[in-house]
Amino acid sequence: MSITDYRRSLVTLVLAAASCAAQAAEDKAALVQRVLALWHLEDVAIVMVQRPAADALNQARIALQGRVVAVKQEATLKDIAGDIQKYVDEATPIVRDKAVALKAPTLAPLLAKNFSEDELRQLIALLESPVKKKFESLLPQFERAYGEKVAADSRAAIDPKLQAMTQSVALKLRGATMTP
Incomplete structure (x- = not known):
């Protein structure tokens, strides 16, 4: 083999290796x-933007409880719920769009860095698993059954504490609003 043939073979080998590396990078990508x-x-981002809305409604409900008559409380909560729903309707698409836009540029490098191709294939298999999908579809039923059981079994001990806390907060709110 001549030096020229050797150089050609070496160049071919380097190009083939580079091609394989590029293909592997494309496969991993x-x-x-x-x-x-x-x-x-x-x-997760959507829950983050909607949680303050739920908290605001709960706080309003607590703040109104015992301070205004039931009819006015219901009307006020309905009016507040309208404002909260407007916020959710406006904020959710913004956050969803931002989250979708930032997902790949933020997470793709981290996934590529921390997982091998084989691990990524395993992760895909897990995420596509029919058993996982079945489990997730049943989660609301499981959570409801569990929550109902926990509530039923702890109600006798928790209700008096919840009532005492609600009354205490209501008294303090009344006191704060009545004091000049």
Whole structure:
């Protein structure tokens, strides 16, 4: 083999290795994109934006309890609920769009760095698993049954404490609003 033939073979080998490396990077990138498509992390951002709305409604309910007559309390809560729903309707799409837009650029490098191709394939298999989907579809039923059982079994001990706390907060709110 001549030096020229040797150089050609070496160049061919280097190009083939580079091609394989590029293909492997493309394969891994495709696996990362598949994981991101299956992973609905944007739901976390949506919960983050909606939680303050639920908290605001609960705080309003507590603040009104015992301070205004039931009819006025109901009307006020209904009016407040309208404002809260407006916030949710306006804020949720903004956060969802931002979360979707930021998902790949933020998480793709982390997935690529921390998982091998084989691990990404395993993760995809887990995320696509029919058993996982079945389990997730049954979660509301499981959570409801569990929550009802915990509530029923702890109601006798918790209700008096909840009532005492509610009365205490109501008295303090009344006192604060009546004092000049």
